[in-house]
Every structure is written in structure tokens, then in C-alpha cells.
Amino acid sequence: MPRVTHEDDKVHITIPSFKVSKNMRFPDNTDKVSIQIQPVFFNLGKALGFRAPTQYIDLEKTQVMTAAQTFSYNFPVGSVCIFGLSLLFSSNRTTVNDKKFNPAGIFAASFKEGIADDTVPKGWYNTSFNITGTKDD
Numbered sequence: 001m002p003r004v005t006h007e008d009d010k011v012h013i014t015i016p017s018f019k020v021s022k023n024m025r026f027p028d029n030t031d032k033v034s035i036q037i038q039p040v041f042f043n044l045g046k047a048l049g050f051r052a053p054t055q056y057i058d059l060e061k062t063q064v065m066t067a068a069q070t071f072s073y074n075f076p077v078g079s080v081c082i083f084g085l086s087l088l089f090s091s092n093r094t095t096v097n098d099k100k101f102n103p104a105g106i107f108a109a110s111f112k113e114g115i116a117d118d119t120v121p122k123g124w125y126n127t128s129f130n131i132t133g134t135k136d137d
Contacts, residue, residue: 004108011075017068027089030096031061034088042080050124077114083107
């Protein structure tokens with residue numbers, strides 16, 4: 001299970017080392033998997049969002065162990081972050097995922113307390129939702 005830790009203005013996602021054959025079930029006729037980690041940040045008070053770059057960990061069925069990996073992101077005050085993970089299985093460059101088989105989910109969410117300043121960080125975009133804290137807004 002991925003671990004999420006916070007340090008100063010950063011959030012860290014750590015995928016611990018694990019035994020591939022013990023912890024990963026490959027569908028029949030597949031021999032590769034790409035673990036895809038996607039953090040998405042929201043500042044609900046300002047109706048802003050930011051999709052951080054997707055991180056990929058590529059594994060093969062014959063691989064014995066993985067190395068622990070940590071990915072770090074800036075985590076602005078007043079923001080919520082939702083962390084998603086998906087598995088993309090393949091064989092001979094053919095992906096087997098489809099509408100019926102697409103293992104993915106949210107593995108954690110975090111909130112960084114505080115009030116953001118009025119600047120819009122680079123790469124953030126406007127969303128159609130916000131939370132202002134009053135009923136009249």
C-alpha cells in the first residue's frame with residue numbers, strides 16, 4: 001500500500017519495495033504492468049485545480065522485487081489532494097485493460113490547512129466548483 005507523508009510544504013508518496021509474484025496478480029496472457037500514480041490538487045475556496053504529472057512504475061511478471069520509490073510534490077496551503085493509482089496490464093505491447101477490467105482507485109486524500117494567498121500557482125486551472133464557507137455565496 002502506498003504511504004503518504006507530509007513535510008513542510010511537500011507531500012510525499014512512497015511505494016514500498018515488494019515481491020512482484022506475491023503481491024501482484026497478472027491476468028492470463030500478460031507479463032507486464034505499469035503502476036500509474038496520479039495526484040490531483042484542488043483549492044476549493046478559489047475554484048482551482050492542478051493535475052500533477054503522472055508517475056509510472058513499470059514491472060515485469062518475472063521481476064522478483066521492486067525498489068521502494070518516493071515521489072514528492074508541492075502542497076500549497078488551503079488545498080486538498082486526491083491520490084489515484086491504476087494498473088495497466090499488457091503483453092507484447094498489447095494492453096488488456098478494457099471497460100470491464102480497469103483496476104484503479106483512490107488510495108488517499110489529504111488537506112493542508114491554511115489560507116492560500118491571492119496568486120494562482122503556475123499550471124493551476126479554473127474549475128466549476130468552490131467552497132466559500134458561507135450559505136449566501
